[in-house]
Amino acid sequence: MPTTPLDPPALAAGTLRVIPLGGLGEVGRNMTVFEYDGKLLVVDCGVLFPEEHQPGVDLILPDFEPIKHRLDDIVGVVLTHGHEDHIGAVPYLLKLKSDIPLIGSGLTLALIEAKLKEHRIRPYTLTVKEGQLEKVGPFDLEFIAVNHSIPDALAVAIRTPAGLVLATGDFKMDQLPLDGRITDLRAFARLGEEGVDLFLVDSTNADVPGFTPTERGIGPVLDQVIARAPRRVVVASFSSHVHRVQQVLDAAHANGRRVALLGRSMVRNMGIAADLGYLNVPDGVLIDYKKARDLPDDQIVYMSTGSQGEPMAVLSRMANLDHAIEPGEGDTIILASSQIPGNENAIYRVIDGLTKLGATVVHKGNAKVHVSGHAAAGELLYCYNILKPKNVLPVHGEYRHLMANAKLARETGIAEENTILGENGTVVDLRDGVAKVVGQMDIGFVYVDGSSVGEITDADLKDRRILGEEGFISVIVVVDSATGKIVSGPDIHARGVAEDDKVFDSVKPKIAAALAEAAKSGVSDNHALSQVVRRTIGRWVNQSLRRRPMIVPMVIEA
Amino acid sequence: MPTTPLDPPALAAGTLRVIPLGGLGEVGRNMTVFEYDGKLLVVDCGVLFPEEHQPGVDLILPDFEPIKHRLDDIVGVVLTHGHEDHIGAVPYLLKLKSDIPLIGSGLTLALIEAKLKEHRIRPYTLTVKEGQLEKVGPFDLEFIAVNHSIPDALAVAIRTPAGLVLATGDFKMDQLPLDGRITDLRAFARLGEEGVDLFLVDSTNADVPGFTPTERGIGPVLDQVIARAPRRVVVASFSSHVHRVQQVLDAAHANGRRVALLGRSMVRNMGIAADLGYLNVPDGVLIDYKKARDLPDDQIVYMSTGSQGEPMAVLSRMANLDHAIEPGEGDTIILASSQIPGNENAIYRVIDGLTKLGATVVHKGNAKVHVSGHAAAGELLYCYNILKPKNVLPVHGEYRHLMANAKLARETGIAEENTILGENGTVVDLRDGVAKVVGQMDIGFVYVDGSSVGEITDADLKDRRILGEEGFISVIVVVDSATGKIVSGPDIHARGVAEDDKVFDSVKPKIAAALAEAAKSGVSDNHALSQVVRRTIGRWVNQSLRRRPMIVPMVIEA
Structure with a gap:
């Protein structure tokens, strides 16, 4: 290779x-x-x-x-x-x-x-x-x-x-x-x-x-789960999986339920699929979700997005009670989808949230509701x-x-x-x-x-990873352009490092001393002085907190 | 509940x-x-x-x-x-x-x-x-x-x-x-x-x-994989799983191989287990890993940590060629462990890295090498x-x-x-x-x-998440304490937002103008002026980049 x-x-x-x-x-x-x-x-x-x-x-x-x-x-x-x-x-x-x-x-x-x-x-x-x-x-x-x-x-x-x-x-x-x-x-x-x-x-x-099992095997499972569901059913899947949605429509229809589509991409894609004849909508099975809420609980199936635990998608919002449809005792939620590696924690957070609200959650792990x-x-x-x-x-x-x-x-x-x-x-x-x-x-x-396309670089992502893991400390010192003496600061502001910026009070005199020392030995360039600040506070943070936040020193002349 | x-x-x-x-x-x-x-x-x-x-x-x-x-x-x-x-x-x-x-x-x-x-x-x-x-x-x-x-x-x-x-x-x-x-x-x-x-x-x-299958079922699989391995074998598992290590020792011994333990916790825990008689080390099977490197490739098994893809553990370092043992063509790596939810991406990155180096990787997904x-x-x-x-x-x-x-x-x-x-x-x-x-x-x-224990709060973690997703922009303006006029700045520094701070050049005059406007209408408090800076650049970033980095405005008097 x-x-x-x-x-x-x-x-x-x-x-x-x-x-x-x-x-x-x-x-x-x-x-x-x-x-x-x-x-x-x-x-x-x-x-x-x-x-x-x-x-x-x-x-x-x-x-x-x-x-x-x-x-x-x-x-x-x-x-x-x-x-x-x-x-x-x-x-x-x-x-x-x-x-x-x-x-x-x-x-x-x-x-x-x-x-x-x-x-x-x-x-x-x-x-x-x-x-x-x-x-x-x-x-x-x-x-x-x-x-x-x-x-x-x-x-x-x-x-x-x-x-x-x-x-x-x-x-x-x-x-x-x-x-x-x-x-x-x-x-x-x-x-x-x-x-x-x-x-x-x-x-x-x-x-x-x-061999990948046939998609046709999913239908009877959906049918069975929906037939036994005492109250509302929510099925989450990918919004382009026309055949999965077809099986949900058929199973709902067979069980005397109507189906409301939830999520922008689900509504858009199924509209296209139905218009072009790829999705066969049984007569009268689809219902607007606002009207669906007036139906008895055992006559409705919601077909939604969010099967990967995406925080802004319908299913996550339901789990967080941040959606008009609030799941509860007796409701059945089916995740008829794969678990894309890396999404497991997000998916399980949604499953836990729904379970906690009293819903029964059916997924790949406990029923045959997905094939690749x-x-x-x-x-x-x-x-x-x-x-x-x-x-x-x-x-x-x-x-x-x-x-x-x-x-x-x-x-x-x-x-x-x-x-x-x-x-x-x-x-x-x-x-x-x-x-x-x-x-x-x-x-x-x-x-x-x-x-922006192509403007964020791998270096920016590295910065974000450090910021995300450790936070940052900014140190601002204003020096007199003529004398080099500190006229303001050091001001220290931190985010993601400590609850209270007061923890930095003890390092301020050290920074001032280090700058005075540097000035004495002839360092006057702002960049070099910034490095003095960086080293001083960096060493202090490492020793006192055993951490390595991003340090952003700024020496400004005024 | x-x-x-x-x-x-x-x-x-x-x-x-x-x-x-x-x-x-x-x-x-x-x-x-x-x-x-x-x-x-x-x-x-x-x-x-x-x-x-x-x-x-x-x-x-x-x-x-x-x-x-x-x-x-x-x-x-x-x-x-x-x-x-x-x-x-x-x-x-x-x-x-x-x-x-x-x-x-x-x-x-x-x-x-x-x-x-x-x-x-x-x-x-x-x-x-x-x-x-x-x-x-x-x-x-x-x-x-x-x-x-x-x-x-x-x-x-x-x-x-x-x-x-x-x-x-x-x-x-x-x-x-x-x-x-x-x-x-x-x-x-x-x-x-x-x-x-x-x-x-x-x-x-x-x-x-x-029912969870018996641990005893792992031994024959390990034995078979080790027997067929043409060159070196590395087995990764949890460092406290004494019985899993026992089975590796036994399988290695049965196949005329010696075992070197890798990773600080593996060495420490197995030392304790052997001393207390929980681990039965077949005579002469253990070897120091430095000496192990002199053995022919088909006479060694390395027992290591890192089965969860932890970046600093032995297995990840091997996959990154950042360890004295560099896996290659013909080597066999066995992950005799579970995949803890959330670790899948890290684990698969290690598996891919090892595969790319030519090693054969045996894991839970393709062999019975783990039970719960x-x-x-x-x-x-x-x-x-x-x-x-x-x-x-x-x-x-x-x-x-x-x-x-x-x-x-x-x-x-x-x-x-x-x-x-x-x-x-x-x-x-x-x-x-x-x-x-x-x-x-x-x-x-x-x-x-x-x-620090208990000092980092949920608010700090929220800051870290924003910083990690979006980066930050700091804006520093030094104003004359008497006249309120800008004597230095606005200086803008960003990390994780854009490759070059020059993209912010066009917003600097807007900030200066907003501050002048605020001063004219009688705003003189530094905190209030900071908020003016925050709003001005925040709106600009949102419109021009469609992003929401953390904004850290600082108005300093000098």
Whole structure:
């Protein structure tokens, strides 16, 4: 695996270049760039959600640096499905050049168009379907149905004279999906016969043994829980999981209950899904949530957001009695969702809050109310055996997922040198069935915080981590510009360090003495004097409190 | 459940009062106070580890407030076993009064004595064994063997004229424990015959269906993994899990490998366990880690700390190549431990780091290398049926765990009014077989940060959270004390907000203008002027950056 930057050679004629810009070594911000004959095709353009060591960050974008100067060469962006980690960064790309065409299925484009509307961008789009062929610049595209935790997902085959590439996007192989739209293994077989030169394959669940159970198994469980619920039912799930919501609507309907949608994204996405025919709303089952509150408790199901314990989402607010619907004794709350690593504490805080209010909480841990959207190891083995690809580039996953996927590939007989373990920025060239790593670009994190994009740096985040762990102490000393004598201060203000600034009273004379000492030995530059202040109080804090807050000394002349 | 403070009545003669000070509604800082006839008995005195919303905190202690003024009344502290969440706060209690006697089993006392030595405290101790009876003040104590993820754990029965109480401490009911020391169900049966008036019972796994598998099942898996490992093996686990380490020693020995212990707490605890005969070290199997590095790779097992992804522990440092032992291709790393909720991201970062270096990582997710130390629902049902307690107070757990435990109690026929769902500070009085909630004390979090105990408040933590998410902007203006005119500034310094303080250049004239405006309308008080500065820059930051950093305005006269 290349780890140090290495400039790739100029792209030779007849060669396809593949550069993943995001999604390798992380779960999110999926984006891959394909280059042929001077033209670029982008597949997916998603966001990554920050972890706890990236405090205050709203979103993380793929690093567009390698393509920023070549926006005019982009012939299109293929979006494989409508999840944030595949479409969320499109607005930021289109802010650089708004007429880059977007290519995707009906639902995918509807979701990204709704999002772009909030950014006041009207995109150029090309709606495609499974089985469809499109020539986009030098790239011959074929779209293939795959099945995932959102309807209308597509894999894309990319043909150039350099060879045939298949990119799965996110997928699984549910053999009994709710909408009957299975991952098209006949198409995979046909491509396999033709010869797949490079296979970019979803790794998210490559380290999960066996097979992902069918989504259809969730319905009867929901039905049973709702049938037994004595009073109100609240179901929380992802706001784009159309089939999960479908099962909730069906189970509610079967039990004589009506459903009110809660949460802005839930209302918006299900509106789109229903309009386009992806969500089948049984007659009269939906009800406005304000009217729902007049129904008897045993005739209502609330379908809400907040299954990850997000503090501002509906479910957290319910748990904190900060929502019009206040859960209580006899209510049943179902978290029909995964627990994304890192969210467990937040999720359990919500579960505890709801339990404390008297509600019964049903979740993944105590009932079969969730299945994953990604192919597990057993399914991936099927893919490798049907496709028999010449080369494999595992994508979409932390390093351990990519590794596990490569191992599966090798177990089906693909040689180790043909399974490429890349990272973001790895440059892979394909020609005559041979795929080779030829370079490594330096790829960074692009942080969105408030309205700023890319302005917050890793150094700022380091400062935030120190401030968040330790707080800060600012020391201000005003000195006379002529004599160098202290005319005001030291004033000491601290936040997050001690309850009362009076604890610093004993160090003030030490600071004044240190400054006088420094002045005596000829130090007069304000920066140097600030360092004297920093050292003096830093040492004192370390010794007396055994802590290391950020120290911000300021010596000002007046 | 009482949620608002309510002063308990004066304690009537012949009544036993029970007040849990920690461990209810949380996993950690377990501590319960029993009062009879003016005397206090404490059972356990542990610490709680902070969550992400308590940044920078080292430890959280039980709130000693309700007993602080009655230290002379404490007749003893019973420690049920040697885990941090049951003994970790003892040094802080003994700092208030160093001669409070500690009562516990041999291993438990050895572990707390080692810890107290670091705090330079030599405690008064009373070593007890299962089956032993002791009169401590007005409390007749009987100690009963229970089995847990550390050897030598004890439950304690407390007899007073008010009735018989049984407190389990942490326990499970492994029927084939490594050391043959099973939870003494015969004693439980005998107490049941006698009549248990109040049962304080471990709730940690009450929401886990079925039975915790036997620790003995781990050995063969470790043996198999070690037998197949081509090069070095590193096993990470909790440093007090003597039986897990025992199984590693045995598996290493059986495979012709030697074992080096890594990590200060691992070396210390296993030294104690071996000295006291709890750990059986096969002849010659242990080796100093410096010498271990000279052995061939396939003849060594490193037993280390860091299974929770703690950044300073051995395993994280190995993953970051910041340790003398650098893992690589062919090495096998086994995480023989649980994943404590909230630690998943840190653990997976370590797993990814090790995988990236070429090591094979075996963990709970892909092999049977861990079992819990707590009784699951099936085991708890056995307890209830054998004991048939009159009243139950579930302890040790988040609210959902306590709730699940109470539900199990009711399923075995204990009436709802006899299962007490308490929280920290709930005051329960027991007399004539009747247990009643009679009050609710206001219990807070006591934060240890560096050398300060209880000085960091929730307000400081809120400041830290804001600083950590958003950073801060300080604005300093020096004004002439006579004329009120600005003589220096506004100087603006920010951390965690923007890469370059120059972004603030455009707001400086606005601040100066706002101050001039305020002065014109007669505002001269520095605090009021500071507020003008705060409002001006706050509005600007919110509009231009869409963020809300902490703003620290300072108007200084010179």
